[in-house]
Amino acid sequence: DIQMTQSPSTLSAAVGDRVTITCRASQSPSGWLAWYQQKPGKAPKLLIYKTSTLESGVPSRFSGRGSATDFTLTISSLQPDDFATYYCQQYDTLPFTFGPGTTVHIK
Amino acid sequence: QVQLQQWGAGLLKPSETLSLTCDVYGGSVSGYSWSWIRQPPGKGLEWIGEINHSGSTAYNVSLKSAVTISVDTSKNQISLKLHSVTAADTAVYYCARNRAFDIWGQGTVVTVSS
Numbered sequence: 001d002i003q004m005t006q007s008p009s010t011l012s013a014a015v016g017d018r019v020t021i022t023c024r025a026s027q028s029p030s031g032w033l034a035w036y037q038q039k040p041g042k043a044p045k046l047l048i049y050k051t052s053t054l055e056s057g058v059p060s061r062f063s064g065r066g067s068a069t070d071f072t073l074t075i076s077s078l079q080p081d082d083f084a085t086y087y088c089q090q091y092d093t094l095p096f097t098f099g100p101g102t103t104v105h106i107k
Numbered sequence: 108q109v110q111l112q113q114w115g116a117g118l119l120k121p122s123e124t125l126s127l128t129c130d131v132y133g134g135s136v137s138g139y140s141w142s143w144i145r146q147p148p149g150k151g152l153e154w155i156g157e158i159n160h161s162g163s164t165a166y167n168v169s170l171k172s173a174v175t176i177s178v179d180t181s182k183n184q185i186s187l188k189l190h191s192v193t194a195a196d197t198a199v200y201y202c203a204r205n206r207a208f209d210i211w212g213q214g215t216v217v218t219v220s221s
Contacts, residue, residue, distance in 0.1 A: 043212065
């Protein structure tokens with residue numbers, strides 16, 4: 001199985017801050033890497049797929065990049081609606097696996 | 108737009124069978140892969156398994172012997188069965204489309220308790 005890790009596990013940031021979350025895979029998912037946002041009591045929402053492609057309707061302040069085993073999700077200017085938990089997921093190799101999540105708190 | 112509506116029993120006793128259904132509205136179940144994913148209380152996301160566009164299934168090895176995922180194209184729905192549940196199967200269960208999961212059901216809370 002491809003193991004996914006994320007850092008940090010939590011972070012505190014203010015509105016307007018630039019935030020970067022890192023995801024590392026135990027082996028390369030060949031770019032098949034997605035990012036999700038989840039708010040309490042809600043289903044996750046797809047933000048980015050194939051490492052850097054923005055899902056339709058997702059604000060352009062979200063961006064993804066990476067290669068091989070290292071990936072990042074960046075929020076260029078944090079908005080009040082962005083306080084949530086973020087997960088990465090590889091979908092190259094079965095079983096599909098998720099990172100443990102990064103929770104973004106209000107500073 | 109496509110919406111997924113989940114339904115099924117939310118309270119089970121140990122050893123019973125979990126059975127959930129995901130109705131697809133605004134689109135077809137055909138031509139896509141469909142997964143079930145679960146999230147234990149306060150924890151992260153775990154992929155359970157998928158059925159792909161050709162009807163082939165793949166399951167998480169940790170659950171493989173107990174899981175069945177199927178599609179009914181006539182009813183435009185996907186189903187999950189998980190046999191012999193234990194308290195460890197208590198979670199919110201989601202159905203989702205594709206492999207980068209672009210559309211999710213609303214989630215079903217399943218509690219296993221004697």
